[in-house]
Each structure stands twice: as C-alpha cells, then as structure tokens.
Amino acid sequence: MAKSKNEYNLLAPLLIPVAIVLGLVIAPGFDSSDAAILIVLSPLVAFPIILISGQIYNGQDKWKNNLKEGGIIAVASLLIPLLVSIWIIGDNISHTEGHNIITWLTDWIEFQVLEENYALDQGRVLGIGVWIDSITLMLIFVASFLCFLICWFSMGYMNTDPINENRNHRFYAEFVLFAMGMFGMVLADNFLWLFIFWEIMGLCSYLLIGFYFWKESAAKAAKKAFLTTRVGDVFLMIGLFILYDIYDSLEFSVIFEDPSLQGTVDSTKLFWALLMMFVGAVGKSAQFPLHVWLPDAMEGPTPVSALIHAATMVNAGLYLVARMVPFVVTGDGYNGVEGLDDLGLIIAWIGGITAFMAASIAFVQNDIKKVLAYSTMSQLAYIFTGLGAAIWLYNNHHYYAGTIAFGASMFHLFNHAMAKGMLFMASGSVIHEVHHAHDHIHHENDQSDHHFDPQDMRNMGGLASKLPVTATAMMIGSMSIIGIPLIGGFWSKEGIIAETWASFFYSEPMMLGPAILVLLTAGMTGFYMSRMWFMTFAGEPKTEVVNHVNENTPWIKEPLVILTVISAFGGLLLSLFGIVDYLAGKSDHLSYKEIIYTLEHAFIPEDKKLMVIGWTTMFLSTIIGPIYASRVHGGSLNENQKSNLLISWLVTLSGKFGKQDVSEISQSSLANALQERLYIDDFYDWLISKTVLPFSRFSAWFDKNIIDGIIKQIETNSIFGSLQIRKITTGKARDYILMTAVGMLSIFLLAWGSSR
Amino acid sequence: MIEPSWIAGLGVILFGIGLLGAFLHKNAIVVLMCIELMLNAANLNFVSAAMHYGDVSGWVFTAIAIAIAAAEVAIGLAILLSMYSTQETISLEAADILKN
Numbered sequence: 001m002a003k004s005k006n007e008y009n010l011l012a013p014l015l016i017p018v019a020i021v022l023g024l025v026i027a028p029g030f031d032s033s034d035a036a037i038l039i040v041l042s043p044l045v046a047f048p049i050i051l052i053s054g055q056i057y058n059g060q061d062k063w064k065n066n067l068k069e070g071g072i073i074a075v076a077s078l079l080i081p082l083l084v085s086i087w088i089i090g091d092n093i094s095h096t097e098g099h100n101i102i103t104w105l106t107d108w109i110e111f112q113v114l115e116e117n118y119a120l121d122q123g124r125v126l127g128i129g130v131w132i133d134s135i136t137l138m139l140i141f142v143a144s145f146l147c148f149l150i151c152w153f154s155m156g157y158m159n160t161d162p163i164n165e166n167r168n169h170r171f172y173a174e175f176v177l178f179a180m181g182m183f184g185m186v187l188a189d190n191f192l193w194l195f196i197f198w199e200i201m202g203l204c205s206y207l208l209i210g211f212y213f214w215k216e217s218a219a220k221a222a223k224k225a226f227l228t229t230r231v232g233d234v235f236l237m238i239g240l241f242i243l244y245d246i247y248d249s250l251e252f253s254v255i256f257e258d259p260s261l262q263g264t265v266d267s268t269k270l271f272w273a274l275l276m277m278f279v280g281a282v283g284k285s286a287q288f289p290l291h292v293w294l295p296d297a298m299e300g301p302t303p304v305s306a307l308i309h310a311a312t313m314v315n316a317g318l319y320l321v322a323r324m325v326p327f328v329v330t331g332d333g334y335n336g337v338e339g340l341d342d343l344g345l346i347i348a349w350i351g352g353i354t355a356f357m358a359a360s361i362a363f364v365q366n367d368i369k370k371v372l373a374y375s376t377m378s379q380l381a382y383i384f385t386g387l388g389a390a391i392w393l394y395n396n397h398h399y400y401a402g403t404i405a406f407g408a409s410m411f412h413l414f415n416h417a418m419a420k421g422m423l424f425m426a427s428g429s430v431i432h433e434v435h436h437a438h439d440h441i442h443h444e445n446d447q448s449d450h451h452f453d454p455q456d457m458r459n460m461g462g463l464a465s466k467l468p469v470t471a472t473a474m475m476i477g478s479m480s481i482i483g484i485p486l487i488g489g490f491w492s493k494e495g496i497i498a499e500t501w502a503s504f505f506y507s508e509p510m511m512l513g514p515a516i517l518v519l520l521t522a523g524m525t526g527f528y529m530s531r532m533w534f535m536t537f538a539g540e541p542k543t544e545v546v547n548h549v550n551e552n553t554p555w556i557k558e559p560l561v562i563l564t565v566i567s568a569f570g571g572l573l574l575s576l577f578g579i580v581d582y583l584a585g586k587s588d589h590l591s592y593k594e595i596i597y598t599l600e601h602a603f604i605p606e607d608k609k610l611m612v613i614g615w616t617t618m619f620l621s622t623i624i625g626p627i628y629a630s631r632v633h634g635g636s637l638n639e640n641q642k643s644n645l646l647i648s649w650l651v652t653l654s655g656k657f658g659k660q661d662v663s664e665i666s667q668s669s670l671a672n673a674l675q676e677r678l679y680i681d682d683f684y685d686w687l688i689s690k691t692v693l694p695f696s697r698f699s700a701w702f703d704k705n706i707i708d709g710i711i712k713q714i715e716t717n718s719i720f721g722s723l724q725i726r727k728i729t730t731g732k733a734r735d736y737i738l739m740t741a742v743g744m745l746s747i748f749l750l751a752w753g754s755s756r
Numbered sequence: 757m758i759e760p761s762w763i764a765g766l767g768v769i770l771f772g773i774g775l776l777g778a779f780l781h782k783n784a785i786v787v788l789m790c791i792e793l794m795l796n797a798a799n800l801n802f803v804s805a806a807m808h809y810g811d812v813s814g815w816v817f818t819a820i821a822i823a824i825a826a827a828e829v830a831i832g833l834a835i836l837l838s839m840y841s842t843q844e845t846i847s848l849e850a851a852d853i854l855k856n
Contacts, residue, residue, distance in 0.1 A: 731855030733787070733848050737778050 010066060013076050017042070021083040032084070032091040033103055036130045036187060039081040039140065043180040046077030047173050054169020069168035071155040074176050078151050081144040081183055089137050093582075093590045102189055102253050103130040124248070131189035131252050134583050135322055138414055139186045139315065146311040146421045147179040149559035153425050154303040156555030157432055163212075164301075171211060171301070178204035182312045186319065191240050191250040194320070198236070198284070201313050202229050208308060209300040221296035228293040232283015236320075239276030246270060256326050267339040274324050274343050278350075285317030285380050288354040292681050294377055298369040302428030305369055310376045311421035318380065318413055321347065321387045325406055328394040340395050345510050348388030348500065352514030355381035357678065359524035363531070364666070364674045367455045368427045371532045372420065375481060378521060379416045379489075383409045385514050386496035389503045390584075392511065401502050407580030408495025414579075415489040415571050419480035422563035426474040429556050430536060431455050433467060437548040452545070457535040459545065464537040464647050466549040471537045471647050473560040478529040480567040483522065483621050485603075488571040494602060494614055495580065497522060501613045522617045526625020531633050538651045539635030575602075630654035760804040767800035784839070784846040788832050795825050 024035050050070040057063035067073060105128045112120040151172070158164050158171055181200035188194045210222030240250065246269055247255050254261070281287075286294035286309075297309050308314075328344075329336025355378045362374035386409030393402035435454035453459065464471045480488025497518050504511040541547060551557070576598050577590040605611050634654030665671060673679060774793030781787050799818045806814025840846050 729855065731852030733851060734779050737775075741775060 010068065010072060011075075013072050014079055017076050017079040017083065021080060021087065024084075025087060032088045033130065033132060035084045036088060036103065036132065037105065039084050039144065039187060040180055040184045042077045042080040043176040043183070046073055047177045047180065050074060050169055050176065051173040054173065058166050058169065068155045068159050069166070070172040071151065071159060071168065074172040075148065075151050075155070077176055078144065078148045078179055081140075081179070082148045085137075085140045085144045088132065089141055092132070092134075092137055102132075104189075105129050126192060127190070127251070128193065129189035129251075130187050132187070134585055135319070135410055136186055138410060138583060139319055140183065142315070142414055142417045143179070143182045143186060143312045146417060147175075147182070147307065149562060150303050150307045150311070150421060150425065151175060151179075153306070153428070153556055153559045154301075156553045157303055157428050158301060160553055161432070161435075167211075171208070174204050174207045174211075175303075175307070178208065178308065178313070182316070185316055189252055191243065191252075191323075194323075195236065195240060198280075198316060198320075199233065201308075201316060202226065202233065202284075205229070205297070205308050205313055208304040209297045211300055211304065215299070217296075218299040221293075221299040225293035225297045228290055229283045232280040232290055232317075235276045235283075236280025239273045239278075239280065242269060242273035242276065246273065252323070265337050267337045270327065270337050271340055271343055274327060274340070275346065277320060277324060278343070278347060281317030281320045282350060283317070284320070285314045285384070286377050287317070287350050287381060287384060288357055289680070291354060291358070291377055292677075292684060295370055295373045295677070298367070298373050302369065302424060302431060305373070306421050306424030306428065309373065310424050311417045314376060314380055315413055315417060318383050318387070318409075321384065322406075322410060325387060325390055325394065328391050329397070336394075338395065341392055341508075344388045344390070344392030344395060345508075346388070347391060348385050348503075348511060348514040351381040351384030351386075351388055352500075352517035353381075354378070355385065355521040356517040356524070359521045359528060361674050361677055362528040363524070364671055366457050367453075368430065368457050368460075368532060368536060369424070369455055371457075371528060372423055372427055375423075375525070375529065376416075376420055378525065379412070379420070379481060382493060382496050382518060382521070383412050383416070385500055385518050386412065388514070389496070389500045389511070392503050392508065393499065393506070396503075396506065396508075398503075398506055401499055401506075403584040403586050404495050404580060405499035405503075407582070407584035407586070408492045408499065410583040411571075411574070411579055412489060412492030412496060414574075415480055415492050415567070418563055418570060419477040419488055419567045422473055422560060422567060423477040423481070425556070425559055425563070426470045426477065429470045429551070429553075429560065430460070430463065430467060430474075432553060432556070433470075433549045433551060434460065434463075434545060436553075437550075438545045441545065441548050457532065459543045460536045460541075461539045462537070462541040462546055463549060464651055466546065467537075467551045468644050468647065469551060469557050469560055472644065473564045474533055474537070475647065475650065476564045476568045478533050480571070482526045482529050482625065483617070485618060485622065486572055488567045491571040491575045491602065492580075493522065494617065497617050498605070498610045498613055502607070502610060505607075505609055519613070519617060519620070523620030523625045526621040526623075527629050528625075530626040530629035534629055534633040534635075534654055537647070538630075538654050539633065627657055631657045631659065635659075760808040763800055763804035763807070767797040767804065769797075770794075770800065771797035782847050782849055784836050784848055784851075787848060788829065788836070791832075792825060792829065795821065 021035075021038075024030055024038075050073050053063070053073075054070050063069060107125050108128050109126040110123060111126075112123045115121055154171070154175070158168050164171070178201060181197045181204060185194050185197035185201065188197060206222050206226040209225050210219055212218040213222070243255075244250055246265055247261065249255065279290075283290040294309055294314070298305055300308075324343075327337055328340050329338060358374045358377035358381065362371050362378065365371045365374060386405050390402050390406035390409060393399075393405055431454050438452050438454060476487065480490075483490040483493040497515075500511060500515045500518055504515045574590075576593055576595060578587060578593050579590065581587045582590055603611075603614070605614065630653070634651075634657065636652050636655035676682065771794050774790040774797060777790035777793065778787050781790065799821055802814045802818045802821070806812065806818075836846050839851065843850055
C-alpha cells in the first residue's frame with residue numbers, strides 16, 4: 001500500500017543541478033545561449049549512468065528507496081534543462097534586438113560533391129548548432145517543464161506499482177533519452193539534426209510503449225507505433241533530400257535567411273519537398289491517415305502516455321510544420337516562396353478531417369486513456385488546421401491574419417501540451433488509485449477477479465469526493481481543452497477557428513470544409529471531455545471499488561497542482577503579454593497589453609463575421625457539449641460525500657439537466673462504427689493482407705524454391721559427383737603406384753614429345 | 757671400360773623389374789624390396805650420367821641417396837611391423853582403409 005510519508009528529503013541531490021546552473025549564471029562571460037547545449041548534454045549523460053548503475057545496483061535497498069531506482073537521477077538531470085531554458089527565456093523576452101540566436105558549435109561532416117563536369121565543388125560542411133527563436137523557446141520550455149514534472153510524477157506512479165519491481169531504471173533511462181531527443185530536435189539549427197533527434201524519439205517511443213513487453217498487446221502496440229511512424233519518416237527523409245537539392249544546405253540560417261537565394265527557388269519542387277515533410281509530420285503527430293498508432297500506444301505506462309503521446313513527441317510533427325511556415329512569404333525578410341496555397345489547403349484539410357474524426361471516435365470510448373488519446377489527436381489536428389490556414393493566408397499576403405493563425409496555433413500547442421500532460425497525469429492518478437483500491441479490497445477475499453479494468457470509466461463514477469485534487473485538475477484541464485472562455489485553450493482555439501473561417505471569407509471556397517469541421521469539433525470537444533469527467537467523477541459510484549479509493553500516493557499531486565494553475569491562468573496571462581504576436585515572430589519580446597484590449601480582441605473582433613463565428617464556437621463548446629454530456633452521464637454525488645466547493649457546485653449542476661437515456665443511440669450502427677474506430681484499422685489490416693502479405697508470401701516462396709532451390713541443386717550435384725570420383729580411390733597401394741607411374745610416364749612422354 | 761650407356765640400360769631394366777614387382781606382388785616386404793630396386797636403378801642412372809659428363813656431383817648424389825635409402829628401409833620395415841601387429845598380415849590387399 002502506498003505510504004503518505006513525506007519523502008522530500010530524497011530530493012537533496014537536486015541541489016547539484018541548481019548549483020551548476022546558478023554557477024553558470026553568475027560566471028562572467030558565459031551567455032545563456034552558450035548554456036543551451038547543456039539542455040541536451042545533461043540527459044545524454046544521465047542515460048548511461050541510470051542504465052548501468054541500474055544493472056549493477058538493482059534490488060539494493062539504497063538504490064530502491066533513496067534513489068527511486070534512478071528516478072532521482074533522472075529528475076536531477078531534467079532539472080538542468082528546465083533551469084537553463086528558463087534562463088534563456090528570461091534573457092530573450094527582455095531583449096529588444098533581434099530574437100534569432102544561431103550558435104555554430106562545431107563542424108560535423110565535411111564533404112565535396114561531384115558536379116556534372118566531373119569536378120569536385122569547393123566543399124560543404126554539415127554542422128552542429130543551436131537555433132533559438134520564439135518557437136524554440138516556447139517548445140523547449142514546454143518540453144523541459146513537462147519532462148521534469150512527468151518524471152517527478154513517475155516516481156510516484158511507477159515506483160509504487162509492484163509490476164514494475166526492479167525494472168524502473170530501464171524506464172528512467174529511456175525517459176531521459178527520450179527527453180534528450182526532444183530537446184535536441186527543438187534546438188537543432190538544421191533539418192538534418194532535427195531528423196536525427198526525431199528518430200531517437202521514435203526509438204524511445206517504441207521502447208517505452210513496449211515497456212510491458214511481456215504483454216502481447218503492448219508488444220504489438222509498440223511495433224505498430226514504430227512502423228506507422230516509420231512510414232512518415234521515410235517520406236520526411238525524401239522531403240529532406242529534395243530540400244537539400246533545392247537549397248544545397250539544410251541549415252535554417254541558409255534556407256530562411258541567405259539573401260543570395262532570394263527568388264531562385266522553384267515553388268513546384270519546394271511544394272513536393274514540403275508535402276513529403278508534412279507526411280512525416282502526419283505520422284509523428286498521429287493525423288489521419290497515419291493516426292492508428294496513437295490509441296494503441298496507450299498500452300505504455302501512463303507517464304509515457306502523458307509525456308510522449310500528449311505533451312511532447314506528438315508536438316514534434318507540429319514543430320516541423322511550424323518550421324515550414326517561413327518557407328512562405330511572411331513579409332519580414334525571409335526567403336519566402338510564392339505559390340504554396342495548395343500546401344496550406346492540404347494541411348488544413350488533413351487537420352480538419354482528423355479533428356472531426358478523432359472527436360467522434362472519442363464519443364464512445366470507455367477507456368479513460370483512450371478518450372484522452374483521441375482528444376490529443378483532435379487537438380493536434382486543430383493546430384495543423386491553424387498552421388495550414390497560416391500558410392494559406394501568408395501565401396495570399398494576408399499577413400496580419402496569417403500572423404494570428406500561426407501564433408494562435410503555436411499558442412494552442414502550448415496550452416494543449418500543458419493541459420493534456422496534466423490530464424494524462426490525472427488519469428494516471430485515477431487509474432493508479434482505482435487499481436490500488438481494487439487490489440486492496442480483493443486481496444483478502446479472492447484474487448480471481450482479473451477482469452476488472454482500472455481504466456474503464458464504467459467502473460468509476462462518484463470519484464470527485466475521493467480524489468478532490470485529481471478531480472479539480474482534470475476539470476481545469478478539460479475546461480482548457482474544451483475552451484471554456486478565459487481558461488487556457490480558449491485563447492488559442494478561438495484564434496485558430498476564426499482564422500480558418502477568415503481564409504474562407506477571403507474567397508477560398510476550399511477552406512470551407514476544414515472551417516466547418518473545426519467549428520463542429522469545438523462542440524464535440526465540449527461533449528466528450530465533459531462526458532469523460534462526468535463519467536469518472538460525478539454521479540453514483542458504479543462499483544464497490546470506488547468507495548475504497550484514496551489519494552495518498554506520494555509524488556503524484558505536486559505536478560497536478562502546478563499544471564492546474566498554469567492551465568487555468570497561463571492562457572490569459574500570456575495573452576495579455578501578446579504571446580500570439582511573439583510566437584509568430586511579429587514582435588521581439590513580450591509586452592503587457594491592456595486587459596480591455598485583449599478581451600475586446602477575443603470577444604468583439606472588428607470583423608462582424610468573425611464575431612459570429614467566435615460566439616458560435618463558444619456557444620457550442622461551452623453550452624451545448626457539456627450540457628448534453630451532463631444529461632447523459634451527469635448526476636449529483638451521494639448525500640454523505642463531500643468535495644471542494646467548485647466541484648460540488650459543478651457536479652450538482654450537472655444533475656439538474658435531467659436524464660437522457662442513450663442506450664438506443666449507443667446500439668446504433670454509427671456508434672458501433674465509432675467503437676470500431678470507423679474501421680480504419682480494419683481497412684489497413686485488409687489492405688495489408690491484400691497487398692503486403694501476398695507479396696511477402698510470394699517472396700518467401702521465391703526464396704525457398706528458386707534461390708534455395710538453385711543452391712540445393714548445386715549441392716546435390718556436387719555430392720553425386722564426389723561419390724563418383726571417390727570410387728577411383730580403391731585404397732590399394734598398387735593402384736596408386738600404377739596411377740603415379742602412368743602419370744609420370746605420360747608427363748615424360750609429353751615433355752619428350754614437346755621438346756622435339 | 758664399360759660404356760655409360762650400358763650402365764644406364766641396366767638401370768632401365770632394373771627399374772622395369774622393380775616397377776612390375778611392385779605392381780604384381782601382394783607381400784609388402786617384396787614390394788619394399790622392389791622399391792629399393794627402383795631406387796638403385798635411379799642410382800645407376802646417376803652414376804652413368806656422372807661418368808658421361810665427368811662430373812663428380814652424380815657420385816655424391818648416389819652416396820647420399822644410398823644413405824637415405826637405408827633410413828627409408830628402416831622406416832618402411834617399422835611400418836610393416838606395426839601393420840602386422842594390428843592387422844596380423846602384411847598383405848597389401850588388406851591395407852585399404854583409405855578406400856573411397
């Protein structure tokens with residue numbers, strides 16, 4: 001059983017990274033951008049340390065209790081990136097001069113290219129460097145902050161689960177390696193290193209999803225995730241080849257800022273390069289049609305879901321697409337290229353389709369993590385739609401609207417990562433406590449009840465009084481995802497939807513599809529997130545287990561509280577400081593705006609059409625969705641159960657909208673199709689069984705019969721031949737003498753004959 | 757003075773006798789003797805050639821070959837003895853374990 005003992009004294013080693021970073025800050029002549037490399041190096045060093053010492057000290061008391069099987073080392077190594085990134089951000093948002101910092105650290109590979117006239121060119125260099133701009137800053141903060149908090153959370157979640165006994169060092173080692181990949185990808189100053197770190201993350205994702213590799217489903221999910229993202233990665237690689245062919249370089253500084261390339265780029269070729277890269281992003285960010293891996297990836301431990309499949313790795317694809325935006329004319333001196341409308345449209349359409357599809361599948365999921373997984377897909381799709389709209393708007397010289405779409409997308413990435421990281425941790429808390437409670441009450445009686453699924457929301461209900469902190473966290477997180485006005489995601493989601501519609505109003509009929517889809521999805525988000533919350537926390541307990549749940553596991557609450565505060569107020573605060581302009585690169589620093597101005601901007605925009613859209617979104621997501629959800633799943637708690645004021649009020653409110661029976665709808669064919677994930681997985685199964693499998697079977701047949709057949713025929717023939725030859729050797733000395741004599745004689749005769 | 761060609765002719769005849777004996781006899785000792793015969797026929801050829809060319813190295817080779825032949829006979833007889841102790845025969849018909 002979990003102890004509620006205070007274990008903070010174990011955190012003493014965290015003073016070491018704090019001291020290191022403080023020392024660097026004080027040290028003269030050492031800039032924050034010089035320290036950026038530490039962000040990558042620190043987890044890189046921690047990875048082998050945890051892995052090797054884990055193998056050596058496994059099972060020993062001190063390793064287990066004082067170092068949390070490596071958890072403390074991991075947290076300490078992730079604290080350095082967090083502190084350094086805060087330092088860099090502090091330096092940058094106050095600087096008023098240009099905000100792009102490029103540090104060329106070292107040359108990596110030097111080579112020459114053979115040109116058409118068989119001469120070598122003057123030589124090229126691939127380097128390692130750091131590129132810091134506003135998007136980097138935002139993502140490095142999100143990544144390092146969430147990595148740190150989730151690692152902290154893991155010490156509670158992983159180390160108190162007996163199934164992980166003596167295996168956690170592997171978890172922490174892979175965790176920090178993953179973090180290294182994410183940091184490196186964000187900081188890389190060229191597409192080559194971006195791709196390398198991208199693949200490191202892919203590997204770690206595979207390892208962590210398959211953490212429970214002895215479970216067949218986990219092993220399969222890991223394979224599925226790896227192979228599906230690999231499809232995208234191949235396309236990304238092709239895209240990078242084309243890109244190198246166009247620019248002769250993969251450095252951001254060359255591609256975006258080298259003035260000699262101005263106007264020399266062929267937009268058709270660039271379109272294909274970017275499209276290929278976008279397919280890579282689709283794979284990584286689990287967008288339609290490469291989305292199938294993300295729901296299955298929930299087989300991994302919950303912290304992994306929180307970290308990789310909600311907060312950081314899936315953002316890698318978005319980051320890549322965000323890096324693609326400056327390829328278009330953005331009106332601020334970059335090497336913009338005209339004629340990329342179609343790219344924007346494709347991205348927006350993929351986003352719109354995924355958003356709608358994922359949200360509708362989330363309607364019927366009963367697994368709490370699956371709901372969150374589909375919600376992740378849906379929200380990422382919002383960001384893609386926003387980026388697509390931004391590319392379209394920039395390309396058609398609507399710079400102001402493009403800036404808002406781009407900035408809002410990046411801001412939504414921030415809000416979503418914070419909220420979703422927290423939601424996953426909160427769901428982890430729920431699962432963990434329900435699981436413990438179930439083990440607790442069934443320990444004495446019988447152990448036969450293996451069918452109990454601690455992730456199934458149909459086993460929960462009424463948890464609000466048992467898990468007040470988790471319930472509050474999850475409520476705020478859901479509100480942020482839904483986009484309840486003034487909270488978190490509202491500030492960014494509004495911008496994305498409005499600008500997608502804006503691009504439709506700027507006479508692009510093809511944008512109508514994504515625009516309608518994201519608008520509808522806003523309402524659907526309201527429904528499925530509320531449904532999840534009500535099913536878990538409101539109403540009567542649905543099983544006996546719920547009554548034994550308590551919230552006592554150490555290390556779990558702190559990240560939830562911190563992220564709750566950020567999700568609740570971060571959106572508003574950052575909006576007040578003009579984060580949207582800053583992220584889109586329109587302003588060099590954050591500066592305080594009037595609160596009235598910001599609110600007016602959000603609620604009463606100048607364009608009356610956009611105002612209608614905005615208010616429709618709010619109406620759908622805030623009123624329609626949640627109310628419908630509470631009619632289906634809401635309900636007050638039992639009389640004697642108490643929770644904090646806000647939750648009690650919300651739960652009681654949810655019981656007042658009456659009850660609606662949905663059993664009929666849930667039996668319909670549409671609901672079944674949604675349960676089966678719209679048969680997309682089945683379609684892929686079918687497709688693979690019709691194309692790849694027959695080909696593999698043919699290859700196997702070819703190998704077995706043709707290639708092996710030839711080899712085997714040669715073998716039998718030589719055996720037969722040697723048997724024939726062996727008959728000559730009789731073993732009798734006189735025969736050998738005869739042969740020798742005859743041989744000698746014939747040689748002599750030949751020599752004699754030829755000498756004449 | 758005997759002509760060197762007569763000596764060489766004797767060598768050829770002796771060699772032929774030795775070769776035929778080695779083919780036709782089953783007794784290992786007789787075969788060994790026939791091999792000695794062939795060896796000495798070769799020695800006679802050396803001697804005749806040395807006479808013909810007036811070169812001393814032919815005699816030197818012959819002297820060395822005789823010494824080596826003595827050693828070789830000792831080894832051959834030792835092999836035959838050990839063959840007899842294991843197979844209880846020195847017939848070459850029986851010595852065919854390297855067959856095929």
